[in-house]
Amino acid sequence: MKVLIVGGGKPVYFLCRTFLDKGHEVTVINRDHEECVQMARRLKVTVVHGDGSDPNILEEAGSHGADAVLAVTPNDQDNLAVCQLASIQHDVPRTIALVNDPDNKNVFKKLGVTAFSTTRTIASMIEQRTALDEIINLIPVGEGKVNITEIKLQPTFPVVGKLLRNLSLPTDSLIAVVLRNSDAVVPRGDTELRAGDRIVLITLPANHGPVLKAITGETS
């Protein structure tokens, strides 16, 4: 895959490395000349110095043949311009923009640009993690409409020792997988939950809190 990345700083450096390790071809557009030199020295990427929202620079970087364009500058307006230029003028099939203001995510969607907000993802992860030590992983999917949570069951939890069918979990929640002794089991009604199990839980943001309470028994 041919990937074009517009932006700079460490996130872009490590993004490049990740893509290169997976065997993709990477081109970077960066406004900072010094950073361009460093990037070209350290990584096997094509580096173009300039403004990625300038049609000529984008062209020079080979956007016409690119499979994906990623705009991750600290300015939402630049990320939007890069993605619109790439998809409309250069027919790039996939363009993704970073939004720094989480509110802009929906706005970009209306304008036809796929966007992601690291702020929102990190904020929700920190909130959930600090709330409960037992939560190992929390991934929002479907634009944040669904949470997938991995929880380690402690002996004190009220659900431990119960059969799944006897649990009274709030609606719109599902224990999708039970991980026990490095085995993954999709549970049925007669599956018993045990201390030390790791469960993968699917919830909606609205009932996430009540479901966690029902499982952990914590009141806070």
Added chain:
Amino acid sequence: MASDLFIVIVGCGRLGSHLANQLSRAGHGVVTIDADEHAFGNLSPQYSGFRVEGDATELAVLKQAKVDKADLVISTTRDDNINLMVAQVAKTEFGVTRVLARVFEPRREAIYRRLGVETICPTSVAADLFLKSFIKEGST
């Protein structure tokens, strides 16, 4: 133009403040937005509109300026991409019927016309004027 429009002007530099002063004097309701509070110093003492200090690419700032109520939004900052983003957001997110964006780079103007953003390019306008006066002189 009717005399009681509600107009939001983004960017309070030379162009933005000039427009704001004129439109305010003509009796329109005006809000100017600029990220730099010193920029409001360009407004005349007679300017009777509101000032909102903030980055117009932040949705909350546009909401604060009541862009949803605006009859007209003019984005005049020095950054083409800000103007083009503000114009598109005003149109699609806030449903503003009339939106104008200042765009310096003529190559960008073309693509945003295709996206339905009404643009004014000072570079093209100035070039046209220069050429016209040059041709006039040449023909005499």
